[in-house]
Amino acid sequence: MKIKFLRTPPSTQFPFTIGAPAMIWQVLFFYLPLAILAISSILQFSEETGIFEGLTFQKIAFFLRPLYLKVILLSFFLALGNAILCLLIAYPLAYFIAFIGKRYKNFFLFLLIVPFWTNFLLHIYAWFFVLEKEGFLNNLLRGIGAISEPLQLLNTPFAIMIMMVYYYLPFMVMPLYSSLEKMDVRLVEASLDLGASWGQTLRRVMLPVTKRGLMAGFFLVYIPSFGEFAIPEFMGGDKLMFVGTVISNYILGDETGSLGAAFTLVASLFLLASAALLYWLIDRLIPGRRHG
Amino acid sequence: MVKVSKINFFSTSIIVACTYLFLYVPLVVLLVFSFNLEAFPSPWKGFTLKWYHELIQSKHLWASFLNSLIVAICSTGISLTMGVFLIFYAAQGGRIGNFLNLFYGNLVIPETVLAVSLLGFFTLISLPLGLGTLVLAHSVLGLGFVIPIVYARFLELDYRMTEASLVLGASPVQTFFKVTLPLLKPALTVTGLLVFIISFDDFILSYFCAGSTSQTLSLYILSMLRSGISPIVNALSAVLLLFSSCLVILFFTISKKSRTRIF
Numbered sequence: 001m002k003i004k005f006l007r008t009p010p011s012t013q014f015p016f017t018i019g020a021p022a023m024i025w026q027v028l029f030f031y032l033p034l035a036i037l038a039i040s041s042i043l044q045f046s047e048e049t050g051i052f053e054g055l056t057f058q059k060i061a062f063f064l065r066p067l068y069l070k071v072i073l074l075s076f077f078l079a080l081g082n083a084i085l086c087l088l089i090a091y092p093l094a095y096f097i098a099f100i101g102k103r104y105k106n107f108f109l110f111l112l113i114v115p116f117w118t119n120f121l122l123h124i125y126a127w128f129f130v131l132e133k134e135g136f137l138n139n140l141l142r143g144i145g146a147i148s149e150p151l152q153l154l155n156t157p158f159a160i161m162i163m164m165v166y167y168y169l170p171f172m173v174m175p176l177y178s179s180l181e182k183m184d185v186r187l188v189e190a191s192l193d194l195g196a197s198w199g200q201t202l203r204r205v206m207l208p209v210t211k212r213g214l215m216a217g218f219f220l221v222y223i224p225s226f227g228e229f230a231i232p233e234f235m236g237g238d239k240l241m242f243v244g245t246v247i248s249n250y251i252l253g254d255e256t257g258s259l260g261a262a263f264t265l266v267a268s269l270f271l272l273a274s275a276a277l278l279y280w281l282i283d284r285l286i287p288g289r290r291h292g
Numbered sequence: 293m294v295k296v297s298k299i300n301f302f303s304t305s306i307i308v309a310c311t312y313l314f315l316y317v318p319l320v321v322l323l324v325f326s327f328n329l330e331a332f333p334s335p336w337k338g339f340t341l342k343w344y345h346e347l348i349q350s351k352h353l354w355a356s357f358l359n360s361l362i363v364a365i366c367s368t369g370i371s372l373t374m375g376v377f378l379i380f381y382a383a384q385g386g387r388i389g390n391f392l393n394l395f396y397g398n399l400v401i402p403e404t405v406l407a408v409s410l411l412g413f414f415t416l417i418s419l420p421l422g423l424g425t426l427v428l429a430h431s432v433l434g435l436g437f438v439i440p441i442v443y444a445r446f447l448e449l450d451y452r453m454t455e456a457s458l459v460l461g462a463s464p465v466q467t468f469f470k471v472t473l474p475l476l477k478p479a480l481t482v483t484g485l486l487v488f489i490i491s492f493d494d495f496i497l498s499y500f501c502a503g504s505t506s507q508t509l510s511l512y513i514l515s516m517l518r519s520g521i522s523p524i525v526n527a528l529s530a531v532l533l534l535f536s537s538c539l540v541i542l543f544f545t546i547s548k549k550s551r552t553r554i555f
Binding site for chain 1: 301303304305307308311312314315316317318319321322325370374375377378380381382391394395397398400401402403404405406408409410411412413415416428429431432435439464468489492493495496499500509510513514517521525528529532533536537539540541543544
């Protein structure tokens with residue numbers, strides 16, 4: 001028997017009160033704090049008495065200097081690089097799980113999710129063991145005679161990038177897998193049979209079909225990476241400053257909270273603009289529908 | 293299918309093998325050293341379980357574990373209950389989009405920004421930081437997951453059951469508890485697990501919103517990381533990996549049965 005669904009749920013006349021708590025919660029603990037953050041970065045308070053004095057854009061202008069723009073750009077490149085690397089690794093992986101290793105797909109997905117569901121500080125700790133001077137990687141490389149002196153791997157941009165990809169990879173694989181799984185594999189076969197190369201098939205068939213998952217994955221990685229502060233702090237030492245590091249330093253520092261708010265606002269606006277631009281760019285680069 | 297798999301079997305298999313090595317080598321190294329007789333950087337000296345013994349006896353650890361558990365359970369409960377009620381209210385009469393769009397922001401903004409703005413807010417209304425504020429913060433994050441996922445499942449329900457129940461004289465409240473809620477139960481369990489684990493493992497919100505008095509598991513691990521390498525953390529990693537493996541298996545079993553899609 002074919003099941004037919006009603007198009008909309010029947011009216012049960014629940015009063016507004018049952019929907020209200022979630023909305024009040026959301027407004028009170030999500031929108032209000034964000035609004036306060038944005039507003040407080042343009043308010044001026046007297047230094048001695050703490051009384052409101054007027055509006056100021058000084059705090060925002062303070063962060064529009066080259067020093068801080070460099071921090072923002074560095075975060076942008078970190079997030080963009082991370083998203084692109086994750087995409088390059090995740091696409092073949094998701095393809096493999098969806099089509100080649102299909103029989104064991106639950107096993108592969110399980111292996112992917114377990115680290116993802118374990119406290120992420122433990123992963124940072126695990127990478128200490130691998131990247132330390134006396135750690136696994138240095139010992140391995142010395143063992144096979146590739147290097148004679150241990151390399152400095154911790155506290156380098158390399159360590160930051162490794163850790164970023166390690167942590168954010170599942171965010172990319174999951175949406176990609178879910179849209180590849182729905183793709184009809186015969187489309188790929190047809191394209192290859194009709195003489196298209198793998199590159200053409202990828203560009204003209206697979207990418208357009210999986211566009212939605214690709215975009216979801218891209219922004220699920222890009223946006224949090226932009227504000228990431230734990231990974232640069234632990235893996236990068238204190239040489240490189242990123243948006244997350246600067247925010248946490250100002251917010252948790254003494255008497256610099258409102259400056260922190262101003263920087264958060266500046267960085268968030270940049271993030272918003274860059275995400276919109278990237279969205280437009282990817283939409284242009286990949287032919288096909290946005291919602292597939 | 294045959295042709296497609298033949299051509300790219302080797303190249304993708306190699307990439308996949310490397311990726312899984314990349315994911316698991318650090319964890320395996322970590323686990324191996326949890327059984328080492330001497331602390332890192334000493335090489336392998338012999339097998340021991342003494343670090344696990346010390347782990348079990350660490351009072352701080354269990355206190356912070358309990359805190360994390362309390363926070364995760366409370367925030368899961370709050371976000372699930374409120375989320376389901378909102379979906380029920382909003383689903384009647386097709387006004388749903390307007391209300392649910394409000395919640396997409398929770399996942400779209402970086403967690404650091406959410407944490408910072410909540411910290412500012414709590415300071416402004418002079419709410420003392422602690423487990424309570426942490427529950428608030430995590431439940432906001434949780435709502436961002438609960439509403440889209442449960443709503444997607446809600447739309448797939450067979451509404452004729454609800455209609456039948458209403459037509460046959462059950463009140464809306466009875467219909468809710470006896471028909472719709474049982475139908476949604478697997479989806480709610482899966483979402484609950486997801487929100488639970490996100491809250492349990494969360495670092496950023498805990499770092500900003502927990503204050504100095506209440507320590508969650510993440511903050512405990514952070515303090516141990518700051519004090520240098522200790523094999524107890526290795527032992528802890530082993531235990532937590534086992535814990536999350538069990539949760540993932542549970543999650544897979546239920547989500548397969550209920551056909552709930554998280555991603």
